[in-house]
Amino acid sequence: MAEYVVARNIYSEEKFNEEHEKIYRQRKTLISHVKDYFRCDRRRLRSAALSLLPVISWLKIYRVKEWLFSDIVSGVSTGLVAVLQGLAYCLLASLPPWYGLFSAFFPVIIYFFLGTSRHISVGPFPVLCLMIGSVVTRIVPDEGPPMNITGFEGLTRDDQRVLVASSVSFLAGIMQLAMGVFQVGFVVMYLSDTLVSGFTTAAAIHILVSQLKFVLGLTVPGISGPLALIYTLEIIFNKITSTNVCDVVISLVIMVVVFIVKELNDRYKAKLPVPIPIEVIMTVIACGVSYGFDFKTKYGIDIVGMIPKGYEAPVAPNLEIFQETAVEAFPMAIVGFAVAFSVAKVYSVKHDYTIDGNQELIAFGVSNIFGSSFKSFAASTALSRSAVQESTGGKTQIAGLLSTIIVMVVTVAIGFLLEPLPKSVLGAVVIVNLKGMLMQVREVPYLWRRDKPDCVVWIGTCVASVLLGLDLGLAAGLGIELISVVLRTQFPRCSVLANIKGTDIYKDKKDYLDTFEPEGVKIFRIPAPLFFANIEFFRNKLVESLGFNPLRVLRKRNKALRVIRRMLMRGQLKYTPKGYVNMSCEPYLEDKDLEGEDSAEELDWPTDLKELPIRVDWSTELPVNMNVPRVDLHSLVLDFAAVSFLDVSALKGLKTTLKELIRIEVEVYIVACDPYILDKLHSCGFFNDEITPSIFFLTLHDAMLNILEHHPEAIQRRPHFDKVVTTVTAHHPNNAVRSRDRNGMEPETRF
C-alpha cells in the first residue's frame, strides 16, 4: 500500500512564483480577438464560404447508390406527413389550412442549401404555430374590427391574418439571421432541458385546449393574452351543449385508432421496415367517408373547404406589424431555433456528424425570411415529422427536398381531394401527437427528488406559460431559471474547517471527531463564488463564526485609546513598567465631550499607538473601565478554492472585511485562490499597504504551517497534540517522519 509522502518548502503564492518560473503568456486583448475574427485570407474565405453553404460539403460525399433510394423512400413518407401536419397546424395559427402547405415547402428548400443538419424535417412546428396564432388573433380578432394598420384596407379577414403571420415570421427570421451573423447562438443554452420541458408541456396544454373546439365542432373565438386559456375553457364549457356529436365521434375514432397503431409501431419498431403511416391512412379514409356521405351538409361538420390551386404572389412584410409584434417575434425566433437545434443535435450525435449552431440560425433565419415572403409562416421542425424522416431511412436533406415535391404536388394538383376532410380529423391528429409532450409531466417528481431548484424552474415555467401565454411564460421561465442560478450561490453553506490530525487535510470541524484547531486560528471556507447577491451573507456568516464584529471592535478600541490618551493628559492615568495604572477612582462614563468628535471615518482608522508611551495589550484588562470586546484570534484563513469569480461588489466587500480584520491585528490568509482571480485582484488595485499579496498561500496547509511558525504558542498550550506538529517542526525531515507514530514526543520539547 503506497503512501502519500511530501517534503517541500512552504509556499506562499509569492514564494512559489519565485522558485518556479512562470511562463509569460500574452493574453489576447479584446481588440486582437476582434481583429482575429475579421482577419481575412484565402483559406478563411474558403472555409467561410463552405460553412455558409454546407450543402457543398455533404453533396461531395453523397453516395448515390447507397443513399438515394433511402432518401426517396424517406422523402415520400415525410412529404405525406408534412402535408397532413401543414393542414393541421394551420388551425393552431388561426389561418386557412392551405398556408400550412406553403410552410412545408418554401423554408425546406432554403434549408436544403444552408442547413447543417441532415436529418431534421423543416416546416411547421405546433408550438410556434400556436404562438403565431396568438399574435394573429390579437391583431385580427375573430369578432370586432382588426387593429388599425395601414395595409389592411381592402383585405379579407383571412388575408389580413396571413399578412400578420408572414410579417411576424419575417421579423423572427431577421432576428434569427442577426443572431447567427453575430454568433450569439449560445443564448439557446439558457433554455435548459428543464425549462424547455416545462415550456413544451404548457404548450401542449395550450394546443390541446385550442383543438377542443374543432374536436367538439364548436365556434370559439381565438383569445390571446394572459389567462386566455381559462377564458377559452370557460367559453367552451358554456357552449358544451351545442357540441356536434358527429365531430366528437369521428375524433374519438381517429384518436383511438391512431393511438393504438402508434403504440404498436413503437412496440414492434425493430420488426417493421417502416412505421405504419396511420395518420395518413386515417386521413385518406376520413376524406373518402366525408365525401361519400357528404358530412358537411348532412351533419353540419366543419371541413377544410376550398384549397386554391397553385402558389400565391409574394408579399412584402408590413412595417407597422413589425412594430406591433416585435416583442412576440423574439420568443418565436428563440423557440423555433432552440427546438430545431436540439432535435438536430440528437441526430447529429447518432449519425456522427457535426452541426453548427450559428449556421443553423442563419439557415432558419433565411428560410423564414424567404418563406414568409411567399406567405408561409415561421418554420422550425416537428419532432414527429423529423422522426419519420430519419426512421424511414433519410440520409440527407435530399429527403427533405423530395418531401417538398409531394407537398408541391398537393398544392398545384390534387389539393382539391383534401377539401372534404373534416377539421375535427385534423384536430384529433394534433391531439394524439401531444402524448409525448404531455407525458413530460412525469419529470416533476423525478426533479423534486434530485434537485429542488430545477423542479421549481419546471413548475414555474409551466404554470407561467399556461397562465400568461407562451411568450410571457417563456420570459418568466427564463427569469426564474436565472434567479435559480443566483439562489444556488446566494446562501452558501460556509463552514469552519479544522485539521484532520496527522494529515494535511482540512475538513468541516462539525463533521469529524479527530480534528485539531490551533488556538487563535480560524479557517473559513467559502463554498461559492462571491458576488453582489451573497457578499453580505458571507460577511455576516464570517462575523458569526468569528464571534465578534471586527468593525465594532476597531471602533471600541479607538474610542478606548482616545479615552486613555485624554486620561494620560489629565494625569488620571500613569504608566508603570507593569502597564497603565488608573489614578482616578471614578469609573469611566461615556464622555460627552468625546461624542462630537466621533466622525465615522476617524473611527475606522487603524488604531494609532504611536503617541502612547507603551502599547496597549487588548487581551488583558484595560486600565479604563471600558468594555472593549476581547479578540482571541490572531489568524484567519479564508479557503478560496471554490470561489470561481468575484465581481466588483464582492471585491469591495472583501477588501473592507480584510481591512477591518487587519486593523484589529488579525492576520488574514487567503488560500487556493484561482490564478485568474489573483491576476484580477492585482489589476484592480486590490492591494495596498495593509493588504499585500503576501497573504496568499498555495494550500491551506501551507498557510497553517506558516501561522504555526509565527505563533508557536498556538499549539504549545495543547500538550496532547502530536501529529500536525511534526509537519511544522520538520527542519530535519528524517526526524519528522520518524516521529510519525501516534505517541510521539511532546511538542513542547521541540520548540
Next chain:
Amino acid sequence: MAEYVVARNIYSEEKFNEEHEKIYRQRKTLISHVKDYFRCDRRRLRSAALSLLPVISWLKIYRVKEWLFSDIVSGVSTGLVAVLQGLAYCLLASLPPWYGLFSAFFPVIIYFFLGTSRHISVGPFPVLCLMIGSVVTRIVPDEGPPMNITGFEGLTRDDQRVLVASSVSFLAGIMQLAMGVFQVGFVVMYLSDTLVSGFTTAAAIHILVSQLKFVLGLTVPGISGPLALIYTLEIIFNKITSTNVCDVVISLVIMVVVFIVKELNDRYKAKLPVPIPIEVIMTVIACGVSYGFDFKTKYGIDIVGMIPKGYEAPVAPNLEIFQETAVEAFPMAIVGFAVAFSVAKVYSVKHDYTIDGNQELIAFGVSNIFGSSFKSFAASTALSRSAVQESTGGKTQIAGLLSTIIVMVVTVAIGFLLEPLPKSVLGAVVIVNLKGMLMQVREVPYLWRRDKPDCVVWIGTCVASVLLGLDLGLAAGLGIELISVVLRTQFPRCSVLANIKGTDIYKDKKDYLDTFEPEGVKIFRIPAPLFFANIEFFRNKLVESLGFNPLRVLRKRNKALRVIRRMLMRGQLKYTPKGYVNMSCEPYLEDKDLEGEDSAEELDWPTDLKELPIRVDWSTELPVNMNVPRVDLHSLVLDFAAVSFLDVSALKGLKTTLKELIRIEVEVYIVACDPYILDKLHSCGFFNDEITPSIFFLTLHDAMLNILEHHPEAIQRRPHFDKVVTTVTAHHPNNAVRSRDRNGMEPETRF
C-alpha cells in the same frame, strides 16, 4: 525556514471516511424548518412583539438629557427641508404641491413606531415620485380624457390624479408588507450597488428633464412609456422660443447660490456646527421677492398657488387602479424599500445598531398603506434629507416625529405664506440636488477597468432606464445583471494541469516550465460550477483537450468488433497466439448489411468482448482495415475544487461523459469534490455499476499517486523524472525523504 512535510496514506473519499469517523449530523428537513419557524412559545412571542414594535426597545434606553436637545435641533432642521422637498417632489409626481406635505407627515408617524432605523428621514423620494408621476400621467394624461375607470366620475383632474397616486402607493405598501411578512427581504440583494447606481443615474436624468419645463416656464404635457424622455425633450426643444426669461433667471440664480453654498458646507463641514440650510433660506427669499414684486401677474410666472389649510378626509384606494398599475407598483415597492434600506444600513453601521430588513419592509408597507389612505404618496427616504437629520445631531426617530410637527404647522397654519413661491424655484432646488446622483457616471471608467461585466450591467441598466422608463428599465437591468452572473460561469477557462516537479502541487501546464505530466494521464480543471448553461461547453472543452471524442471512439470500436466477429464467423479472420490474422486480402469496406443494425442505442453499449477468443488490443494495429481512433489515455482526473454546485442538466451531462470515458477504458477520477455535492450525487442515484463512488479522491495528488501505483509504466518511460516518484514509491517513508535531493536514483530501479 520551516518545511512542508507530510506522510500519510493515500486517501480516496471512501478510504478517508473509513479511517476517520464522520459525525452523523441530522440535517433539518424543509418541514422541520417550517415547523421551527412557526413554533410558538412565550419567549418567542415576546421577542416577536418587540421586533414588531422596535420603538419599545429604543425608547427604553432613550437618554433624555443627552439626546432630546439634539433631536429637537435635528427635527426642526429636517422639518424645514421636508416641507420644501415635499412641495418640490410633488412636481415630479405631477400632483398639486401640498400633497407632498402629507407625504412628509403620515408615513413618518407610522415609521416612528415600526421602523428599526433611528436616523433616516422618511418621506418623499424623488425617484419614487417620478415613478408615481409616470403612472399618474399615463392614467390621467394632461391632454385628452383620463382612462375609463369607475370612481373618476365627478372628480377634477387633480382629484383623479391624487386618487391614482394614493391607490398605487397603497398597492406598493401592500406588496412591501407582504414581502416583510413572508421574510423575503433578501430579494433587495439582487439590486447590486452597480445596478442601483446605473438606475439612479438614469432616474436623475429623468428628473432633470422633467424639471426643465418648470425652470424654463414652459407647459409640457407629461408623457409616459418607452422613449418618453426623447419625446419630452423634443417638445421642449420645439417650444424653446416661448421660454419665460424671468423663470430662467430666477432658476439660475437659485441654482448657482445653492450650489456654491453646498460646496462650502461640504468643505467646512468640520467647522460648521450645522450645515447652512441654504435651500430653505433661498426659498423664503424667493417667496418674499415673488410676493413683493407680484411675479405671477407681472411676469406670468407659474407659482405654487393656493394651498388649502388642514388635512383632507381619508380616501379608499380604487381596485380598478390596482389592476391597471399592479405591474408598476412592484418596482416602486422594491425601489422605495431598497433605497431606504441602503441609506439606513449606512447609518446603522456608523452608529453601531442593527436594522432588520424584513421589519423595515413591514414598517414601510404599513406607512404607505396608512399614508396613502390620507392621500399621501409612496414614501421612502431622500438621501439629502436623511443627511440633514443625521448631521444636525438626530439621535432617534424622535427627530423624525418632531419634523412632522413643522410640516403640520405649515399644513394647518402658515401654508399660505408659500403660495407666491415660483415653481421654477422648486425645480431649481430639485436640479441642484441631482449633482450627487449624476456624478455617479464617473463610476463607468472605474468599472470598465475593474470588471467588464459589471460595467455592462451599469450601462445597460442606465440606458434601458433612460429609454424604456424606470419600471421597465429596472426589470431590464435586473435581467442583464442575472445574465451577467450566468455569463461569468458560462465560458469557464478550463485548463489542463500538470504536477510541479518535486511537489504535490498541480498548476496549469501552460503556465510553468518545470512541470511533469505522467504519460496517459490527463488532469482537467473545471474552474466554475457546472449547470445548464456551461455543461455543453465543458464537454466540448474536455473533448478538445483529450484530443478525441469518447463517444465516437466507442462507436467505432463497437463497429470494428462487429466486423471482427462477422469475419471470424466467415473464416476471413483467424486468431493465433500472436493476435488476429486477416485471412482475406480484400480491404474492409463499409459493410452495407451492417448499416441497418446500427441502432444508436446498441452503439453506445460498452464494448462487449466476451464472445471473442482473445481481447482486442485497441492500441495496436487492428486486423481489419478499419480506422478506430487510438486512445493514449488511461486515466483522467477531473479537479472539482471550484465546482460549487451541479444542477440536473450538469448531472446528466457529467454522467454521460463519465460513462463514455469508462466504456472506452479510461479511468476517471474526481478530486476535491465538495462534500455537499458528493452527498447530492449519492442521493440522486448518480452511481451505478460503471460509475462508483470509489472514483472520488481527496486531493489531486492522492488521485495521481493512486494512478501511478496502478500504472507504473506512466513514469517509467521518462528516465529524467525524479521527485514525484519519491512520493509514490514511499513504502518506506525514510527512504522517500532521504531521496529528496534532486539527483536521486533513477526511477526504474524502484519499480
